[in-house]
Amino acid sequence: MLRRLCLLLVCLAAWPASAAEPARFDSGSLAKIEARYAGKPFILSLWSVNWCGHCIDELTMLGKLSKNEKNLPLVLVAVDSPEDRDAIRKTLRKLGLSHVESWVFDDPIPERLRASIDPAWQGELPRSYLYDKTHRRQAAVGTLDEARLKSWLEQQGQRSGTAK
Amino acid sequence: MMGIMETAPGRWSLAQAAAALLLSGYAGAALPHGHMPPTNPGQAVASRPAKPTLAIGATVDAQGRIWLARVENRTLLVSHSADEGKHFSAPVAVNAEPENIGAEGENRPKIAVTRNGTLHLTWTLLLSQPYTGEIRYARSTDGGKTYSAPITINDDKRLTSHRFDSLVSDGGDRLAIVWLDGRDRDAAKEQGVAYAGTSVYVARSDDDGASFHANRKLAEHTCECCRTALAWTADGPVALWRNLYGSNTRDFAFSYLDTGKVQRLADDEWNIDACPHHGGGIATGGDGTLHAVWYTHGKNRQGLFYRQVKGDRMSAPMAFGNAQAQAGHATVAADGQTVLITWREFDGQAYGAMALLSKDGGTSWSAPRRIATTADAADYPMPLIHDGRMQVVWNTLREGVRIMEVE
Numbered sequence: 001m002l003r004r005l006c007l008l009l010v011c012l013a014a015w016p017a018s019a020a021e022p023a024r025f026d027s028g029s030l031a032k033i034e035a036r037y038a039g040k041p042f043i044l045s046l047w048s049v050n051w052c053g054h055c056i057d058e059l060t061m062l063g064k065l066s067k068n069e070k071n072l073p074l075v076l077v078a079v080d081s082p083e084d085r086d087a088i089r090k091t092l093r094k095l096g097l098s099h100v101e102s103w104v105f106d107d108p109i110p111e112r113l114r115a116s117i118d119p120a121w122q123g124e125l126p127r128s129y130l131y132d133k134t135h136r137r138q139a140a141v142g143t144l145d146e147a148r149l150k151s152w153l154e155q156q157g158q159r160s161g162t163a164k
Numbered sequence: 165m166m167g168i169m170e171t172a173p174g175r176w177s178l179a180q181a182a183a184a185l186l187l188s189g190y191a192g193a194a195l196p197h198g199h200m201p202p203t204n205p206g207q208a209v210a211s212r213p214a215k216p217t218l219a220i221g222a223t224v225d226a227q228g229r230i231w232l233a234r235v236e237n238r239t240l241l242v243s244h245s246a247d248e249g250k251h252f253s254a255p256v257a258v259n260a261e262p263e264n265i266g267a268e269g270e271n272r273p274k275i276a277v278t279r280n281g282t283l284h285l286t287w288t289l290l291l292s293q294p295y296t297g298e299i300r301y302a303r304s305t306d307g308g309k310t311y312s313a314p315i316t317i318n319d320d321k322r323l324t325s326h327r328f329d330s331l332v333s334d335g336g337d338r339l340a341i342v343w344l345d346g347r348d349r350d351a352a353k354e355q356g357v358a359y360a361g362t363s364v365y366v367a368r369s370d371d372d373g374a375s376f377h378a379n380r381k382l383a384e385h386t387c388e389c390c391r392t393a394l395a396w397t398a399d400g401p402v403a404l405w406r407n408l409y410g411s412n413t414r415d416f417a418f419s420y421l422d423t424g425k426v427q428r429l430a431d432d433e434w435n436i437d438a439c440p441h442h443g444g445g446i447a448t449g450g451d452g453t454l455h456a457v458w459y460t461h462g463k464n465r466q467g468l469f470y471r472q473v474k475g476d477r478m479s480a481p482m483a484f485g486n487a488q489a490q491a492g493h494a495t496v497a498a499d500g501q502t503v504l505i506t507w508r509e510f511d512g513q514a515y516g517a518m519a520l521l522s523k524d525g526g527t528s529w530s531a532p533r534r535i536a537t538t539a540d541a542a543d544y545p546m547p548l549i550h551d552g553r554m555q556v557v558w559n560t561l562r563e564g565v566r567i568m569e570v571e
Contacts, residue, residue, distance in 0.1 A: 049294070050294075051269075052438075052441070054438050054439055055439075109515065109539075109542075112512075115490070115510075122442070122461060122490060123441060141438065142436045143438065
């Protein structure tokens with residue numbers, strides 16, 4: 001019991017106050033995300049903090065969009081490794097995405113995680129998946145187009161109408 | 165204990181939230197609005213030892229000794245083996261001052277050795293600003309006992325992207341280094357002008373690395389994040405890189421540095437507004453034939469490909485590798501009529517170091533062979549050909565550096 005309590009304490013101490021601490025993404029993580037969004041649309045966006053300038057362009061757009069779209073159902077997955085968590089957090093904070101659900105690859109064999117997301121994906125970034133509420137998904141290869149994203153959000157009835 | 169939360173997005177479970185507030189002891193832990201954290205915050209990332217720096221450089225000298233360059237604790241270490249990798253000499257540090265040397269993925273230290281034994285090394289020093297770096301160089305003229313103080317090869321003094329260096333020696337006093345360079349993009353930005361991609365720059369030495377000529381631009385508008393490659397031919401050095409055609413067609417190009425003329429390697433038509441992070445390789449065989457390998461996911465072809473270039477003639481692209489196993493990151497070596505290609509696959513359980521061998525200058529090929537496997541982090545395998553031997557060098561976290569013969 002004491003051990004479990006200690007474990008709980010350790011776990012919770014490691015739990016970020018800002019909610020921007022990237023969680024470890026393993027080969028079972030996508031199923032969890034999908035289960036949590038059951039019946040709801042969401043955007044799964046893959047990026048890298050270490051080597052993908054186009055990802056920063058895309059995240060900059062998403063950061064701006066999320067200011068107006070308070071309920072933007074966005075899940076970010078960095079394909080880096082847990083050692084990069086500080087850089088990930090810093091980058092997301094700078095881009096106004098601190099509040100967004102954030103994950104980081106945690107596998108010495110990233111191919112395993114790629115295959116768990118999409119066997120057809122060879123690692124190029126950015127890459128996104130737009131899940132409708134029945135979880136039919138479309139892959140967006142390369143930087144997400146803002147107009148396409150907005151019209152998709154509209155189709156999903158996701159736009160909050162707070163855009164100015 | 166903390167399974168998937170059944171609550172609607174935007175809420176933590178009450179118990180977790182209360183516990184978090186209680187334990188964190190400050191109001192900053194207030195409940196987030198709009199989004200909930202991932203479902204496994206209990207495993208929130210803890211600190212671990214530094215990332216493994218598995219990407220190594222390898223070459224062979226005139227005596228048939230294999231030289232390795234690898235990075236440990238921000239230090240570039242060089243050692244050699246006279247018995248095909250069974251034993252290695254005690255490593256000698258190249259940089260006395262530790263620095264953040266790229267040695268992961270498509271970033272690897274490069275090592276070349278001349279006929280008279282000078283060792284040349286280049287690497288990318290990664291700076292703390294994202295995507296910035298410097299191209300570094302050092303040499304040893306006493307057989308690897310001591311090294312010159314590292315110098316920075318890019319001469320623009322800008323804090324910008326200088327990355328993905330390649331190095332080639334003619335075996336004598338001539339040396340070429342190419343890399344991806346962000347100076348033109350940054351200069352354009354300062355003028356308020358959009359600039360697609362980045363540039364390829366060259367530095368050359370004619371005196372065994374004692375001095376370098378001023379940097380020269382080889383090409384503008386190239387892909388930003390794929391490794392470059394170099395080979396030395398009878399017509400001087402030739403470079404390969406992923407170019408930008410139009411606004412976002414990311415197909416490979418090559419250029420003989422002496423003429424500067426840029427040729428397209430293949431019309432893959434990979435139109436993508438993204439970073440493939442996936443470069444190609446090049447080698448020179450007998451009669452000046454160039455052997456090139458690359459990866460694309462273009463309109464016209466997808467996967468790993470090989471083609472020969474001889475003068476104005478190019479062979480039809482030959483596909484290789486198992487796309488279902490994420491085959492990628494191929495490298496090629498050539499010597500006379502022998503051509504050896506290596507790449508990496510993942511079969512769902514383990515990585516495999518794969519090899520294809522040709523004994524007739526790339527006309528016919530062996531069946532693909534899986535030379536070795538590993539079930540943990542791994543570098544990309546690299547081919548070596550010397551003294552009639554064909555070898556695959558592979559550094560893996562569990563097994564260390566292996567040098568394996570291909571028959």
